[in-house]
Each structure stands twice: as structure tokens, then as C-alpha cells.
Amino acid sequence: MRSDDRGPRSAVVVGAGLAGLSTALHLRGAGVEVTVLEAQPTAGGRCPEVTAGGYRLDVGPTVLTETDQLARAFKAVGESLEDHLTLLEVDPAYVAHFADGSSLSMHSDPQRMRDAIRDLAGERDAAGYDRFVRHVQRLYDVELPHFIDRNLDGVHSLLRPALPRLAALRGFGRLDRLIASFFHDERLRQAFSFQSLYVGVPPHRARGMFAVVSAMDLVHGVTYPVGGMHAIVRAMVEVARAHGVEFRFDHQVDAVRQVGDSYEVRTPHTAHAADAVVLTCEPARAATLLADPDALRPDTTAAPSCVLLAAGVPAGLPGSGHHHLHFGTSLRGAMDDITSGRLMRDPSFLVSVPTRTDPTLGPAGADVLYALFPAPARDGSGADLDWRQLRGAYRDHMLRCLTAAGYAVDDLVGEQLITPQDWDDRGMPWGTPFSSAHTFRQSGPFRQPNVIGPRLALAGSGTTPGVGVPMVLISGRLAAERVLAGRGHRRHPDHG
Structure with missing residues (x-):
């Protein structure tokens, strides 16, 4: 990806999260002079660094898949990912714990998984x-190159042989029915459909195309970077600086205005x-920066939110395994609660213990605990939940659930508790870190487009291709391709 005589010579990237860092590296690799403006004092965005009491705590994404997308960002400037990050395999990728007391170690190796x-x-x-x-590998082979890893210009850009192939693979049917066609045991149906929650849609409302996420983690594998997830950010910033990208922190952008053939970005x-x-x-925030507030029409259906508890555990935690999925009696019931604006009455939740993979995240013999409980977004009926009042009681509820699940949480160090109100206070629309949900009308060519105007583009989870670490890295590259082509035009999916 190289800039030609018609391409930009200089670019400003607003935001130093994973999407912005990916954009910066791809633009710099094309010979563009890049300045990154970040409102916060450090890089990271939704993948921040939190150190407390001698522990490094993840308070953003914890599951890393499709590391080829990360490698592409480094390769854009002629660097090798392996020279800057050490990635360790997480095996098993998950341990699923079911309401009847049974459990399943979920491996990426097909034979081990089959045996389990x-x-x-x-x-x-x-x-x-x-x-x-x-089946999911065939879905991946169709979706990645044709629907995820490329810029889409309206529905007409999907009128190609890949579309009937996706339909033949039941990509437009219901995800829960697709999963049920392979597994009879209800526990397995839960274990192989929960990934739709990553994209903000319960399995019984998600499309079959989102089974592709299972290919990404349960077939291709899950990894974890030494030093925690923020180590990805540190490495990307280090490489970007080494190649001439300029970073300016504590620079809150107030406006973006077109001036002739260029742009003025004001702080x-x-x-x-x-x-x-x-x-x-987020697109809603981007719209406020533009002279024309109608330049963007952000998506309006929020993904569910979550309550996140992260802390050090000095005495360590029993057992093994990095990522643990704890299912209640009915995953559907829990998700119906959330989408109806209620707290889960029968909780399903994720627990990660990253010190099982990287012991350096805490003192010797100690562990790091990360617990994520899905919760309603601050949208619709969920907006009626007063998290300032609920905060303490819900924390106690989480601790009781964790204790019942076998985690010793009597002594926590450096505790971080983040509720939907906290996400809202951090500027995330609807109080969710997961942006807009991947409903059918907010996916693929229907999602908020990444084109705003000539050499003016969006990146991040609110635009294409969507939510998740691999997706936001791809979004950065796609945005770079847009501005390098220099042929942006305002468009909305309703316009085709």
C-alpha cells in the first residue's frame, strides 16, 4: 500500500487506540507523514494500561485472536511482529463450566477438542x-476476504459469487439453529454460540455468519502477549515512533474542518x-467534530454493556486455565434479561486469570483476576438502571458468584470496578465498550460507513468491519486505504 502522486502527503489520526495505531502504521508505511492526536495522556484507548499494587491489570480486551492482522500492521513499516512482541498460546482456549457442575476444556487442536x-x-x-x-472454516474462507477484510461501498459491492456462497452456508439464518444442527447436547450449544456476544447480539438473534468468530478462536487459536494486552499498544507506539510517527498526547480534538483540498484539525x-x-x-462523537453534523448517521442499536472487575489476588487462585466461561442454566434467559434492560437473574460470565499464561503480571505466587459480567447498555429500558446506586450491591453480587464458582476473592489488591455508568463517563455511547450491536442492519455494508469525505475516514469498532481486536486493526488498515485512494464520498447504507 503506497501513496502515489495523487495521495496524501500528510495525515492526522485522531485517537491512539488500536484502530488509530493500525491506521498510523499503514499510512506511514505508504510514505505519509503522520501525526496522532490523543486526548488522554497515554496511548491505548479501550486497551489501557492499569498498574496497581504490583499488578498489571487488563481492563479492556483479554482475548487475542487472528494475530496475522496485528502482524500486518508491523509489516506495513517493514517490521516483524516477533521482534517486538512475545505471544504465548493459550491452551485450552477456554474452559466452559456448566450449571450441572460439568466442564469442558476447549482446545484449538481439533483432535483434542473432539476427544473432550x-x-x-x-x-x-x-x-x-x-x-x-x-463448516466454520468454510464460512471464514468466504467472509474474511469478501465481507470483513475489504472496503465495501454499499450493498451492490456484495453482488458477487461470495454472496450466494455465504447464503448456502446458512450465514443469513439464525446462529442458534446453525449450532444446533451440529450439536445435540445443550451444553455444547452454549459453548459454541456464546461468541456472538462479542458482537453484541444473543445467539437466538444473531445471524449464522457470526459463527465465523468460532473459527477465529476455537479453530485458529487464542494467544496472549507477555506483559498483558497493553503490551500490544506499547509495541505499536514504539515502532510507529521509530518510523517517524509523531504522537501528541493530552490533545483533545474540538473540530475538523475542510480548508480547500486539505483539513484543519483543531484542539x-x-x-x-x-x-x-x-x-x-465513535461515530456519534465524530459527528460532533464535523462542520456538517449530517455527514454521519451513526447506528442506533447498542450492544450490551458489562460490569468489569479486575484485581490482584495475593494468595493466588486454585485450578488452572486462563479463560473460563461460566454458564447459568439458560444462556438465552440471561441474554433476554440484558436486552430487556434487566440485570441477569441467572448469570453467565467470563473469568480470566492471565497469570496462568504470564506469571510476570503479578508478584510471585499471586494471580490476576478479570471478571466480566454482561449487563444492559444505558439505552432503552437499560437507561433506567442507576449504576451509581447499584455499584456496591452489584459488586457484592459478583463476589458471591465468583466465590460460588471457586474463586477466592476475599483479599483483592488494586481493584478496578467498571460499570456501564463508568463506560459512559469515559465517553462511550450507551455506556458500553462494545459500540453498536452487529444486528443485520448494522453489519457489513449496512454498518456505519468508514467514508466521510475525500481523504476523511473513520476507523474503530463503530464502523466497518466492527467489534473486536482483529476487527479494529483491520478497520485501521481499511481507513488508511480509503484516504490513500483519495476518492472518499459521503454515503450511507440507505443510499446504496
Whole structure:
């Protein structure tokens, strides 16, 4: 990806999260002079660094998949990912714990996974797993190059042979029915459909195309960076600086204005001129920065939010395994609660213990605990929940659930508790870190487009291709391609 004589010579990237860093590296690799403006004093965005009491705590994403997308950002400037980050395999990728007391270690190795399923549920479901792996890999092979890893210009850009192939793979049917066609045991149906929650839609409302997420983690594998998830940010900033990208922190952008063939990006103290601009904030925030507030029509259906508890555990935690999925009696019931604006009455939740993979995140013999409980977004009926009042009681509820699940949480160090109100206070629309939900009308070419104007683009989870670490890294590259082409035009999916 190289800039030609018609391409931009300079660019401002607004935001130093993963999307902004990906954009900066891809633009710099094309020969563009890049300045990154970040409102916070450090880089990271939704992947921040929190150190407390001798512990490094993840308070953003914890699951890393599809590391080829990360490697592409480093390769854009001629660097190798392996020279800057150490990635460790997480095996098992998850341990699923079910309401009946049974559990399942979920491996990326197909034979080990097959054996584990056979031991849990019998040969019929083990054979179903074989078919499932083949199916989700076919979905991945269709979706990644044609629907995820490319810029889309309206529905007409999907009128190609890949579309009927996706339909033939039941990509437009219901995800829960797709999963049920492979697995008879309800526990397995839960374990292989929860990934739709990553994109903000319960399995019984999600499209079958989102089974592709299972290919990303349960087939291709889960990794974890030494030093915690923020180590990704540190490495990307280090490489970007080494290649001439300029970072300016504590620079809150107030406005972006087109001036002739270029742009002026204003902060309270300075104005930056650039040939191109990429905004990595949420679309609703980006709209407030533009002279024309109608330039963007952000998506309006929020993904569910969460309550996050992260802390050090000095005495350590029993057992093994990095990522743990704890299912209640009915995953559907829990998700119905959330989408109806209620707290889960029968909770399902994620617990990660990253010190199982990287012991350096805490003192010797200690562990780091990360617990994520899905919760309603501050939208619709969920807006009626007063998290300032609920905060203490819900924390106690989480601790009781964790204790019942076997985690020793009597002594926590450096505790971080983040509720939907806290996400809201941090500027995340609807009080959710997961942006807009991937409903059918907010996915693919229907999602908020990344084109705003000539050499003016969006990146991040609120635009294409969507939510998740691999997706925001891809979004940064796609935004870079947009401004390098220099042919942006305002468009909304309703316009085709």
C-alpha cells in the first residue's frame, strides 16, 4: 500500500487506540507523514494500561485472536511482529463450566477438542464437531476476504459469487439453529454460540455468519502477549515512533474542518493542517467534530454493556486455565434479561486469570483476576438502571458468584470496578465498550460507513468491519486505504 502522486502527503489520526495505531502504521508505511492526536495522556484507548499494587491489570480486551492482522500492521513499516512482541498460546482456549457442575476444556487442536466432546457428550456430538469445524472454516474462507477484510461501498459491492456462497452456508439464518444442527447436547450449544456476544447480539438473534468468530478462536487459536494486552499498544507506539510517527498526547480534538483540498484539525491550543484525517472515535462523537453534523448517521442499536472487575489476588487462585466461561442454566434467559434492560437473574460470565499464561503480571505466587459480567447498555429500558446506586450491591453480587464458582476473592489488591455508568463517563455511547450491536442492519455494508469525505475516514469498532481486536486493526488498515485512494464520498447504507 503506497501513496502515489495523487495521495496524501500528510495525515492526522485522531485517537491512539488500536484502530488509530493500525491506521498510523499503514499510512506511514505508504510514505505519509503522520501525526496522532490523543486526548488522554497515554496511548491505548479501550486497551489501557492499569498498574496497581504490583499488578498489571487488563481492563479492556483479554482475548487475542487472528494475530496475522496485528502482524500486518508491523509489516506495513517493514517490521516483524516477533521482534517486538512475545505471544504465548493459550491452551485450552477456554474452559466452559456448566450449571450441572460439568466442564469442558476447549482446545484449538481439533483432535483434542473432539476427544473432550466425546468424553462429555458422546460420539454423535464428537462427529458433529468434525462437521462444525469444516463448516466454520468454510464460512471464514468466504467472509474474511469478501465481507470483513475489504472496503465495501454499499450493498451492490456484495453482488458477487461470495454472496450466494455465504447464503448456502446458512450465514443469513439464525446462529442458534446453525449450532444446533451440529450439536445435540445443550451444553455444547452454549459453548459454541456464546461468541456472538462479542458482537453484541444473543445467539437466538444473531445471524449464522457470526459463527465465523468460532473459527477465529476455537479453530485458529487464542494467544496472549507477555506483559498483558497493553503490551500490544506499547509495541505499536514504539515502532510507529521509530518510523517517524509523531504522537501528541493530552490533545483533545474540538473540530475538523475542510480548508480547500486539505483539513484543519483543531484542539483548544493548536490547529493541525493535513491532507487527510482519520477519526477513530465513535461515530456519534465524530459527528460532533464535523462542520456538517449530517455527514454521519451513526447506528442506533447498542450492544450490551458489562460490569468489569479486575484485581490482584495475593494468595493466588486454585485450578488452572486462563479463560473460563461460566454458564447459568439458560444462556438465552440471561441474554433476554440484558436486552430487556434487566440485570441477569441467572448469570453467565467470563473469568480470566492471565497469570496462568504470564506469571510476570503479578508478584510471585499471586494471580490476576478479570471478571466480566454482561449487563444492559444505558439505552432503552437499560437507561433506567442507576449504576451509581447499584455499584456496591452489584459488586457484592459478583463476589458471591465468583466465590460460588471457586474463586477466592476475599483479599483483592488494586481493584478496578467498571460499570456501564463508568463506560459512559469515559465517553462511550450507551455506556458500553462494545459500540453498536452487529444486528443485520448494522453489519457489513449496512454498518456505519468508514467514508466521510475525500481523504476523511473513520476507523474503530463503530464502523466497518466492527467489534473486536482483529476487527479494529483491520478497520485501521481499511481507513488508511480509503484516504490513500483519495476518492472518499459521503454515503450511507440507505443510499446504496
